[in-house]
Amino acid sequence: MLSDVMEDYLKAIYTLQKENEEPVATSAIADYLGVTPPTVTSMVEKLADRGLLYREKYKGVELTEEGETVALEVLRHHRLLESYLTEHLDYSWSEVHEEADRLEHHISEEFERRVADALGNPTVDPHGDPIPDADLSPIAEDNTTPLSEHESGETVVVARVSDRDEEELRYLSDAGITPGTELEIVDVAPFGMVTVAIEDTEQSLPETVARSIRVRAVVEG
Numbered sequence: 001m002l003s004d005v006m007e008d009y010l011k012a013i014y015t016l017q018k019e020n021e022e023p024v025a026t027s028a029i030a031d032y033l034g035v036t037p038p039t040v041t042s043m044v045e046k047l048a049d050r051g052l053l054y055r056e057k058y059k060g061v062e063l064t065e066e067g068e069t070v071a072l073e074v075l076r077h078h079r080l081l082e083s084y085l086t087e088h089l090d091y092s093w094s095e096v097h098e099e100a101d102r103l104e105h106h107i108s109e110e111f112e113r114r115v116a117d118a119l120g121n122p123t124v125d126p127h128g129d130p131i132p133d134a135d136l137s138p139i140a141e142d143n144t145t146p147l148s149e150h151e152s153g154e155t156v157v158v159a160r161v162s163d164r165d166e167e168e169l170r171y172l173s174d175a176g177i178t179p180g181t182e183l184e185i186v187d188v189a190p191f192g193m194v195t196v197a198i199e200d201t202e203q204s205l206p207e208t209v210a211r212s213i214r215v216r217a218v219v220e221g
Contacts, residue, residue: 004105014071023060076132077104079125093126094169128160128179144214156215175203
């Protein structure tokens with residue numbers, strides 16, 4: 001049986017792999033989880049011994065098929081729980097990440113099924129992240145891009161936002177920037193501020209925030 005910490009590592013590696021489409025460096029895992037590189041190295045060795053990941057010296061690590069299945073199951077639990085907390089327990093989307101982190105390791109498959117049924121089997125969580133299906137099929141390739149990579153004059157739709165920063169989520173909620181929101185990029189300043197128009201209001205976002213917002217371009221038809 002895997003420990004909660006092992007599952008956290010597999011989920012983190014899966015997330016980082018999806019973001020970068022390449023082997024994940026131990027330093028990136030350390031930054032993501034807020035631990036030291038030697039701690040990561042020790043855990044990576046344990047996960048490799050269990051056949052959950054491949055590791056290549058100086059290149060990084062990648063999940064095996066078994067490791068990916070475990071990560072997808074944890075992600076499914078996490079994102080269903082985030083959805084349930086917001087829809088049925090009146091949590092705001094800025095509060096649910098840490099609650100889901102605590103609960104995701106401890107729910108049964110029957111509980112997972114009932115939560116999914118109660119929610120109508122959603123395909124995305126409150127932040128727009130895809131929820132793995134019950135068969136734990138690989139998540140489709142991400143066709144979104146960071147808002148920070150777009151230029152003034154473009155119109156985009158928010159697809160998803162990072163759920164890892166509670167203060168940032170409150171900021172975006174207050175600004176009306178949630179999945180499904182259409183944004184017109186008004187200005188991209190040289191020093192990093194991105195100004196967007198939302199209906200009849202404008203909002204200036206620090207580049208770090210704009211980088212955490214994933215969008216799809218609106219194609220004029």
